[in-house]
Amino acid sequence: MDSDFVRGNDRRWLLRWGGLAAVCAVAAGVPLVGAQPGHADPAPTDPDIPPDTLPGGAYDRYLAELAAQDKFSGVVLLSHRGRTVLSRSYGMADKEKGIRNHEGIAFNLSSAGKPFGAVAILQLVQQGAVKLSDTVGTFLTGFAKEIAEQVTIHHLLSGTSGLNTPAEDLQRIFQSREEVHEFYEQWARQSTLVATPGTPTDHSGAEVVIPAQIVEAVTGKTYWDYVQENIFERCGMTGTAFYTRPQWLTDEHIAHSYMTLADGSRVDAVRNLNEGSPYPYELGKNPGRSFIDAPGDGGFATAPDLVRFAQGLGNGTVLDRPYADLLTGAKIPHGQAQGGLAATADSSFGAYDMPVHIVNGQWVFGRAGANPGSCASWNIYPYTGWVGVVLSNYDGLPLQEISQQEVQAVTGRH
Template identity: 65%
Template sequence: MDLNSARGIGRRRLVAWGGLAAAGAAAGLPLASAGTARAASPPTGPSRRGEIPPDTLPGGAYDRYVAKLAAEGKFSGRVLLSHRGRTVLSRSYGMADQQKGIRNQEGTAFTLSSAGKPFFAVAMLQLAQQGKLRLTDTVGTHLTGFAEDIADRVNIHHLLSGTSGLDAPDEDVERVFQSRDEVHEYYEQRARKAKLVGVPGTPNTAHAEPEVTISALIVEAVAGMPYWDYVQENIFDRCGMTGSGFYTRPQWLADGHLAHPYMKVADGSVVDALRNLDKGSPNPYVLGKNPGRAFIDAPGDGGFATAPDLARFAHALGDGTVLDRPWADVLTAPKIPHGPASFGAYGIPISIVNGQWMYQRAGGNPGVGANWSIYPYTGWVGVILTNRDSDGGSLVDIMGQEMKAITGAEPDPGSGG
């Protein structure tokens, strides 16, 4: 499920991500405000001078906030703050696998849901950088079997920017998948049933699922390998993300470094979703869903990552490891205006927060919450990973407190942040 937030971005372009030495709740819920946007002003506050804001330190306001949530049973997972490639704060709480007595720790990998969608955008731009595709290529340039209006009118830029005008049949959330091939076939056929319901190039607020799947299919057609393998080889391995991958359900059950999703069910209890595939979420935004039913994440979506690995990915975006710097600028340049200081980029919401850039991607499912944020002007990276539904302490609340600690921007009280 997409937990995108498009917060904002100003007229200032990021010249180089070398300064990095190195959202939302369920769809329809509001995000914390990005604060006052001052596009023409340089970042202010201690981190502007290379100092560390006190609220980000161990024992600081952000650390105390998350610890309190965990003590009240409202947070299970991991938070990390990194400044110019050095870890400032790193905490783990709760259980990765309660039945086996395995606690969340630094090396625990969490399923990302939509927080993994930017991988397909990076993959596309890698292939564009190599001259193997163009952003103006239509769907029909690389794939066959799609409706003529989609094949001829929807191009890669539309897919990456969320402006394709596509819609698809509802997902069968009750289906329990049994193999990688079954997952691939189902989502490919669902994408092929997509209909063009809007005008390509028209702004939208979030990615339609066919855009994600079709992008992954194009990666496969151009690269000549499954999407999951392409991302493993060309993103995870190149970034040194040794704890990350597209793991299958049997691996999820057997591997102690993979956090299980603890999902609230109709009677108010919380169950291990992976061991209770017959149960689904009563949350109206994800009604009936259970992330354990997927044998592997759909092409273009999800994946698992540890918090340090996501920090490595953030740093690698800025140092040329996965994209040459001009192509990294293409990834994050503003494409679609979503608000006074919020824009959509390629798979990543971007915004201005107290005069500095913030790139962010969130995702969630029952028992799952993930968010990573990059502040390239000041060299900060924040990661939040959670594996438990709870009353209070939502992902968006924690995101707002992280942003406040780094930038000084106050979350919008109306959002609950």
């Protein structure tokens, strides 16, 4: 990867992300925590702003058509160097209470929240408290001997652990954080080693839960509290948290997830715990039953907060530059591209808890996720300073097509 991003040309990289003010602030030792994405419309003649990204442009028109057909409900945001270029909100956050979606609404992230766990681990690596070559058994007990001695943190974060985890009990309705914590503590320990560590693994849940448990073992805090304090608060992500079911039910700043049923109708998942998804890959699942998302997974975020997270990765707020590069560095080449950014990309790779792509001559980092009643995606374009966010409280979204439209708008890739 012969680029300024990898070589560490800090000044040029920071200029792309936050402008000269960002460089001056860092040089003066002033943290950029809590920087607010701006809302001024860019000048249409700005050569760094592709026309398709502007209000009224191709991407905006595409999303408006989806929303008009009731195929999209949520928030979409495009930010360039910390300045909002396009922000659109559609549909209702809570139909029963008549609350509309807007930028201050937090949406369920599902797998789009997994990179927070990788950042947490790399913070501990940066501090010298953890090594990526450490095995599971270095910090945790109760695992099978071959897992404890052979599977490393690097294997877990890169999706190459060789582990298989038993199916979750999707019908169980959890009643407390403690119950969720205990369940996943035991569930991870039922994992089996089905391939040699270093072998790409097919979406093993243990690869997310075990690193979160290592964070807890090293810090003495729950994963949820550690990430809240050391990632969300550092970045000024004031609307982002691992909300509980009672908060989801009562907080007017959290979007209710409208889950599609077998007959095509939509139901408020968190108010109807007896209903489950008909989709085969998550048959019977209802995210509201979880009480709180599993350690290492999920959470809720607003679109501007995900821009703040992207800025926090770029300006050293959450990780020093070498460790931010380590987070997003390509680890495992992917095979034939399938869907989303991968289908648009020239090349795709696995990094730590996220895919990374080369699209039209530039790297794109990010993560998507889906739950019954929600879809989420955030993408970072580090060469040009763009961040794209899509958050929805509908499932069945054409997320792959939306991602392709976003990339086309930002990079000019057709």
